[in-house]
Amino acid sequence: MSAAPGRDEFVIRPYAAGADRAGVRRVCHQTGYMGEPIDWQWRDAESFADIFSSYYTDGEPGSAFVVERSGRVWGYLLGCTDSERAWKPGAIAGRHLLRRGLAFRPGTAAVIWRTMGDTIVDVTRRRVSVRDLEFSDPRWPAHLHINLLAEARGQGLGRQLVQRWLEALHVQGDIGCHLQTLAENSSALAFFESVGFERLGPPVLTPGLRTRSGGRLHLQVMTHHAHQR
Ligand SMILES: CC(C)(COP(=O)(O)OP(=O)(O)OC[C@H]1O[C@@H](n2cnc3c(N)ncnc32)[C@H](O)[C@@H]1OP(=O)(O)O)[C@@H](O)C(=O)NCCC(=O)NCCS
Numbered sequence: 001m002s003a004a005p006g007r008d009e010f011v012i013r014p015y016a017a018g019a020d021r022a023g024v025r026r027v028c029h030q031t032g033y034m035g036e037p038i039d040w041q042w043r044d045a046e047s048f049a050d051i052f053s054s055y056y057t058d059g060e061p062g063s064a065f066v067v068e069r070s071g072r073v074w075g076y077l078l079g080c081t082d083s084e085r086a087w088k089p090g091a092i093a094g095r096h097l098l099r100r101g102l103a104f105r106p107g108t109a110a111v112i113w114r115t116m117g118d119t120i121v122d123v124t125r126r127r128v129s130v131r132d133l134e135f136s137d138p139r140w141p142a143h144l145h146i147n148l149l150a151e152a153r154g155q156g157l158g159r160q161l162v163q164r165w166l167e168a169l170h171v172q173g174d175i176g177c178h179l180q181t182l183a184e185n186s187s188a189l190a191f192f193e194s195v196g197f198e199r200l201g202p203p204v205l206t207p208g209l210r211t212r213s214g215g216r217l218h219l220q221v222m223t224h225h226a227h228q229r
Helices: 017-030 045-059 089-099 109-124 157-171 186-194
Strands: 011-014 064-069 072-080 142-148 177-182 197-210 216-224
Touching: 011 157, 017 045, 017 064, 017 072, 017 142, 045 072, 045 089, 045 142, 064 157, 072 157, 109 197, 142 157, 157 177, 177 186, 177 197, 186 197, 186 216
Parallel strands: 142 177
Antiparallel strands: 011 064, 064 072, 072 142, 177 216, 197 216
16 A cells, blocks of 8 residues: 655645635746746736636636645646637736726736737738637647646656646547647747647747747647647
């Protein structure tokens, strides 16, 4: 019989709606810029967590897993089996624009106006098409987001989380999975490649967010290669 994990060990378990929601939202904001806190360019944690985690915690909690230690959430994998059903981040941001005054609030105003400006300029100059901004392909209907706080990284937890999710998709009918990550996040690209994802197509400009030196960022679609192309 194997020993139960100690209080100071990381444990992977299914998401528990009541206990884990606040912890997932905290980790989401604290890892929002390629694993680092994103408060320097999106200070409003409430709207950020809603845009990037609320569908998974509130709309599809059965597809989420957390990393827990000492009763706290240290990381998560948030899954979606059918991306057409997921709440659109743009629509959630739109509601917050009105409710929380994001376009006029210090800490978010700049990114909101930049997002609008970038989208108009990039689409007008044909650097991106509206289709590029919303990946949709019936071969890979599922998707995932994964984030661990720094203390939980590099110990195999990410690999275990992805394996749990891929097993769940296999059981539900071998559903193909994609993800989108920032092309500038080279550690994430290496991680996803090591757990069986491949890049699909070139990186695409993403509006609004910037690097610390003000450079543009790009989104890279990746698909799990167990699935036919
Ligand atoms: C990316 C992330 C989920 C990976 O999880 P992890 O638990 O740190 O990764 P693992 O320890 O399971 O590593 C599995 C494999 O991925 C690769 N890998 C992981 N981190 C890497 C890094 N920083 N650089 C290069 N390769 C890396 C290695 O090949 C590793 O294989 P190994 O065990 O044989 O060394 C985690 O580091 C993280 O949350 N980072 C910050 C947030 C982020 O970038 N999220 C993804 C954005 S979409």
